[in-house]
Amino acid sequence: MEPDSHATPKRSLLDILFVIFLRGVAISCLWFGLQYWGMVVGYSFEGRGRFDLLNFPWRVAASALAVVYPVASLGLWLTVSWGPVLWVIAAGSQLAMFQGWPEIFGNNVLLQIMHIFVASLYVVFRLAIWLEEKRKMDERVRVDLP
Incomplete structure (x- = not known):
C-alpha cells in the first residue's frame, strides 16, 4: 500500500513565499487592531484617545478599524479568500x-506608503501565481496531446 503523502499537492517556492507574506501582513493587521483597541479603551495616548473623548469621525473610524483589523488578521493568517478582502477594506x-x-x-x-506597497506586492504575487498556474496548465495540455 502506498503512503497517502503522494496525494497531497506539492507547494512551490512561490506559494510558500506568498503564505509567508500573508502571515506577515496578518501580524501587522493584528498590531493595528491592538493599537486601535488600545486607543479606544484609553490605554494609549495617555487616555486622550478614549472613545468618549473622540469626535464623531474618529469614533466611527477607530471602532470600525478596531474590529476589522483583527478579523482581517485571522483571514490572512489562515490564507482564506476573505482575509485580503477585509485588509483592503x-x-x-x-x-x-x-x-x-x-x-x-x-x-x-x-502608513499610506506602506499600504500602497503591500497592495502592490500582493498584486505582484497574485500575478506571478497566475502565470505559474497557466504555465503548469500549458505543460499538462502539451503532455496530454498525442
Missing part, C-alpha cells in the same frame, strides 16, 4: 481617512 478606510480628510484625521504619509 481596512487599508482603504485608512487611506481615505488620511488622504481624503487630513483636517480631521491628520496626515500619516508613512
Whole structure:
C-alpha cells in the first residue's frame, strides 16, 4: 500500500513565499487592531484617545478599524479568500481617512506608503501565481496531446 503523502499537492517556492507574506501582513493587521483597541479603551495616548473623548469621525473610524483589523488578521493568517478582502477594506478606510480628510484625521504619509506597497506586492504575487498556474496548465495540455 502506498503512503497517502503522494496525494497531497506539492507547494512551490512561490506559494510558500506568498503564505509567508500573508502571515506577515496578518501580524501587522493584528498590531493595528491592538493599537486601535488600545486607543479606544484609553490605554494609549495617555487616555486622550478614549472613545468618549473622540469626535464623531474618529469614533466611527477607530471602532470600525478596531474590529476589522483583527478579523482581517485571522483571514490572512489562515490564507482564506476573505482575509485580503477585509485588509483592503481596512487599508482603504485608512487611506481615505488620511488622504481624503487630513483636517480631521491628520496626515500619516508613512502608513499610506506602506499600504500602497503591500497592495502592490500582493498584486505582484497574485500575478506571478497566475502565470505559474497557466504555465503548469500549458505543460499538462502539451503532455496530454498525442
